[in-house]
Amino acid sequence: MLTLISTIIIMKKIKYSLLKAIDITGLTFLAPVVRLCYGEEPQVQFKKIGQWIIVPLIAVFIALFVIYDGFIVDTFKTKSGKLPTSSKIYSSYKSIDQLHDDEIAKEKAYNLSGEERVEELKVVEEKITSAEKSLEEASKAVEDQTLVSKAETAKDVAPIQAEYDELKESVKAASAARDVEMKLLAESITPGDEAAAQKLLGLVRADDAQDTLDKEKRNLTKEKINLILTKKSPALQKRKAEETYFSERLAFLKTYKTLLSTQNKSLIIDEKKEKIATYEKELASLSGADALKKAKSIVNQESVISKKEESEYAGSKTIWYQVKRSVLCVFTGFFLGSFLAIPIGIFCGLNKTFMAMMTPFIAIFKPVSPIVWLPIILILVMGAFPNPDKHPFMEFLGELPLLGVYKINPAFIASAITVALCSLWATMANTALGVASIDKDHMNVARVLKLGFFARLTKIIIPSSLPLIFAGLRISLGVGWMVLIAAELLSSSEGIGKFVFDEFNNGSSDSLAKMVVVVFIVGIIGLILDRIMVIFQRLVSFEGAPATI
Amino acid sequence: MLKKENSQFVEISNLVKEYPNPYGDDFRVVEDFNLKIKAGEFISLIGHSGCGKSTVLTMLAGLNEISGGGIIVGNKEIDGPAPDRAVVFQAPCLMPWMSAFDNVMLGVKNVYPHVSKQERIQIVEYALSVVGLGDEMKKYPREMSGGMQQRVGIARAIALQPRVLLLDEPFGRLDSLTRMELQDVIIEILAKEKLTAMIVTHDVDEAVFMADRCVMMSNGPKAGVGEILEIDFPRPRNRKEVFDDPNFFACREHLLAFLEQRSHIKGDPRVFANGKTLGFMDKEVVEELRQKHEIV
Numbered sequence: 001m002l003t004l005i006s007t008i009i010i011m012k013k014i015k016y017s018l019l020k021a022i023d024i025t026g027l028t029f030l031a032p033v034v035r036l037c038y039g040e041e042p043q044v045q046f047k048k049i050g051q052w053i054i055v056p057l058i059a060v061f062i063a064l065f066v067i068y069d070g071f072i073v074d075t076f077k078t079k080s081g082k083l084p085t086s087s088k089i090y091s092s093y094k095s096i097d098q099l100h101d102d103e104i105a106k107e108k109a110y111n112l113s114g115e116e117r118v119e120e121l122k123v124v125e126e127k128i129t130s131a132e133k134s135l136e137e138a139s140k141a142v143e144d145q146t147l148v149s150k151a152e153t154a155k156d157v158a159p160i161q162a163e164y165d166e167l168k169e170s171v172k173a174a175s176a177a178r179d180v181e182m183k184l185l186a187e188s189i190t191p192g193d194e195a196a197a198q199k200l201l202g203l204v205r206a207d208d209a210q211d212t213l214d215k216e217k218r219n220l221t222k223e224k225i226n227l228i229l230t231k232k233s234p235a236l237q238k239r240k241a242e243e244t245y246f247s248e249r250l251a252f253l254k255t256y257k258t259l260l261s262t263q264n265k266s267l268i269i270d271e272k273k274e275k276i277a278t279y280e281k282e283l284a285s286l287s288g289a290d291a292l293k294k295a296k297s298i299v300n301q302e303s304v305i306s307k308k309e310e311s312e313y314a315g316s317k318t319i320w321y322q323v324k325r326s327v328l329c330v331f332t333g334f335f336l337g338s339f340l341a342i343p344i345g346i347f348c349g350l351n352k353t354f355m356a357m358m359t360p361f362i363a364i365f366k367p368v369s370p371i372v373w374l375p376i377i378l379i380l381v382m383g384a385f386p387n388p389d390k391h392p393f394m395e396f397l398g399e400l401p402l403l404g405v406y407k408i409n410p411a412f413i414a415s416a417i418t419v420a421l422c423s424l425w426a427t428m429a430n431t432a433l434g435v436a437s438i439d440k441d442h443m444n445v446a447r448v449l450k451l452g453f454f455a456r457l458t459k460i461i462i463p464s465s466l467p468l469i470f471a472g473l474r475i476s477l478g479v480g481w482m483v484l485i486a487a488e489l490l491s492s493s494e495g496i497g498k499f500v501f502d503e504f505n506n507g508s509s510d511s512l513a514k515m516v517v518v519v520f521i522v523g524i525i526g527l528i529l530d531r532i533m534v535i536f537q538r539l540v541s542f543e544g545a546p547a548t549i
Numbered sequence: 550m551l552k553k554e555n556s557q558f559v560e561i562s563n564l565v566k567e568y569p570n571p572y573g574d575d576f577r578v579v580e581d582f583n584l585k586i587k588a589g590e591f592i593s594l595i596g597h598s599g600c601g602k603s604t605v606l607t608m609l610a611g612l613n614e615i616s617g618g619g620i621i622v623g624n625k626e627i628d629g630p631a632p633d634r635a636v637v638f639q640a641p642c643l644m645p646w647m648s649a650f651d652n653v654m655l656g657v658k659n660v661y662p663h664v665s666k667q668e669r670i671q672i673v674e675y676a677l678s679v680v681g682l683g684d685e686m687k688k689y690p691r692e693m694s695g696g697m698q699q700r701v702g703i704a705r706a707i708a709l710q711p712r713v714l715l716l717d718e719p720f721g722r723l724d725s726l727t728r729m730e731l732q733d734v735i736i737e738i739l740a741k742e743k744l745t746a747m748i749v750t751h752d753v754d755e756a757v758f759m760a761d762r763c764v765m766m767s768n769g770p771k772a773g774v775g776e777i778l779e780i781d782f783p784r785p786r787n788r789k790e791v792f793d794d795p796n797f798f799a800c801r802e803h804l805l806a807f808l809e810q811r812s813h814i815k816g817d818p819r820v821f822a823n824g825k826t827l828g829f830m831d832k833e834v835v836e837e838l839r840q841k842h843e844i845v
Contacts, residue, residue, distance in 0.1 A: 444638070
């Protein structure tokens with residue numbers, strides 16, 4: 001009995017803390033689900049779920065599968081074919097994601113050594129045999145399907161072809177008959193017979209017109225045939241896609257194998273070490289110029305080993321790595337911008353003269369596009385780090401525990417500064433507004449209590465303007481995220497923007513689908529960033545706080 | 550009882566408040582306001598809305614600039630706000646991001662810079678327990694009712710251990726029950742701390758029940774002291790006793806009569822006490838009053 005009661009109490013506590021978390025994060029559409037789970041007014045909750053979950057889902061469904069797949073995809077054509085359908089976009093997402101997993105596996109394989117490597121190699125070889133089998137089967141299936149499809153096509157084409165042939169024959173015959181008629185008339189004409197000449201002219205004209213007409217008719221039928229021939233059979237396409245998938249998997253497994261065997265780091269190093277050992281033996285029995293040569297090659301091999309030991313697997317950058325780097329970059333820029341904007345905003349709000357001083361700068365620099373800032377900043381940053389690989393600051397950043405992986409370079413710094421320059425205005429304006437619009441009564445209290453400047457700042461001014469500051473920070477982060485993608489695209493800083501640009505330049509058949517995937521990734525990350533800021537904003541706001549958006 | 554130099558603790562002389570008027574002479578809200586307050590005395594300031602009661606109080610607090618005349622508090626002319634004149638505002642004006650304790654501590658830290666942390670905490674705890682919030686120190690303003698918030702406002706004022714307590718319509722936004730409770734709290738505090746105090750109010754009962762002297766202000770613009778009523782019910786005052794006293798009604802009637810009929814008259818203050826006229830200017834008015842209050 002007692003445990004039952006305590007369980008009920010705990011369940012209730014969980015419910016309330018869940019509801020509170022939902023309220024703070026602003027994900028209010030989840031509240032009716034929680035309430036429904038606790039059996040609270042089911043009818044009301046169902047109605048709310050219908051309104052805030054089912055209806056939006058239906059809207060997305062209609063937009064994606066009915067309007068987009070049904071109409072838009074068929075209407076617009078690009079150079080590389082039709083627009084990608086939603087299923088194509090999804091499979092592109094899968095392949096991007098797969099690429100990421102593959103790269104991680106490859107890196108692991110490259111660094112694997114000893115017993116583990118040998119075992120992994122065995123596993124891979126088994127996998128390769130099975131993959132080869134699958135590929136063979138798939139190729140076979142494609143061949144079969146090709147035959148079937150061809151037969152189907154031939155069957156479809158046959159009656160039209162017959163019709164076409166017939167038409168061709170009849171037209172040919174009619175044309176020959178007309179030719180004979182014209183020839184006869186022409187021969188019967190005597191010079192000076194105006195009427196006969198006119199008749200001949202009429203005949204020739206009629207013949208020409210008939211020829212054009214026949215040609216059009218023939219072309220029309222031909223087009224019908226071509227249409228059937230070019231139509232790809234969906235079954236065949238499916239088989240072909242399967243074949244491509246298996247061949248890609250096989251290609252990956254083969255690379256994986258080489259990374260475990262011939263290109264494996266530890267293996268290469270071992271090889272070199274063996275070489276050195278044999279060289280050393282040989283050196284003992286040599287003298288003169290030969291000995292010097294041998295010694296030199298030993299040292300040479302040694303330096304190769306030390307380089308190899310430091311080396312990392314150089315694979316291609318995958319989408320999630322780029323996403324992480326972009327998020328890191330946007331936060332770097334965001335913090336940089338806020339670090340400038342908040343103090344300046346506070347002084348602007350406190351002092352009208354300072355505000356007047358800052359106004360021209362704000363007014364002129366605020367509307368400047370990131371596209372203008374970036375090249376300028378890129379040049380400045382490049383100037384500051386003429387030899388970035390050797391620069392102590394860059395080396396320091398490269399050795400940082402968590403950030404080192406992201407290889408911060410001048411392009412990254414320039415992108416971050418561009419983000420800062422474009423995003424700081426919202427925070428600055430909101431901070432100034434927040435500070436300037438402090439409740440007069442609160443300031444009167446500060447005057448009566450004779451608080452000093454610092455106490456006023458920390459105890460009254462900053463806390464009371466925090467909600468507005470955070471509203472500004474939220475806008476800034478949103479702007480920064482938008483600016484960053486453009487900045488990365490221009491500066492070729494490894495990130496989502498660069499991913500899009502690479503795909504744009506790549507121009508393969510699924511590039512467009514991949515770019516659409518990026519649209520969703522960027523959108524979802526932007527949403528998450530916004531939610532994070534909303535949570536902060538709610539946490540710092542107090543009752544009666546001004547303008548919590 | 551009181552030392553002689555302290556007998557006129559607050560002196561307000563020829564006080565003027567004017568606001569600039571772009572289309573004519575400056576707009577004078579208050580003109581020639583004269584008042585002397587004895588140490589430990591409780592003054593209530595009553596008058597019609599907009600007559601400048603709060604203006605006078607905020608000038609005394611130092612929050613409002615003085616356009617002319619002067620205010621002396623304890624032999625020193627005031628210049629801006631200072632913790633020796635604590636103010637309780639109409640709205641509690643608590644910092645919503647601080648607990649009740651921190652709100653009171655805010656001023657204490659500044660007024661007693663050389664006092665140890667432990668002593669400061671004691672001061673704050675004492676002030677909060679005086680207003681009856683000893684158990685609710687950790688609460689935030691949003692968790693408190695309006696009355697409790699105003700109690701914190703009062704605690705914040707008395708924690709500064711001021712010499713003058715200025716109350717600017719402190720109960721204006723409270724319901725009548727809470728208002729009565731807080732009136733008693735203030736009366737208790739004043740009895741304990743022997744503070745000089747001034748309350749601005751619209752409430753006639755409050756003005757009579759709480760104060761030693763009620764200053765009636767004439768209508769603005771150019772408002773000044775209209776009449777002054779001495780109220781000498783014995784202290785400590787008990788609500789029931791005071792309200793049952795026939796003189797209470799006489800005082801009340803007097804204030805109402807002033808507000809209804811004579812508030813436009815400004816002149817030398819005529820002083821009345823317990824319904825009896827001590828000195829007067831206008832014969833007719835006084836005659837009328839006498840008949841009304843059956844003063845022989």
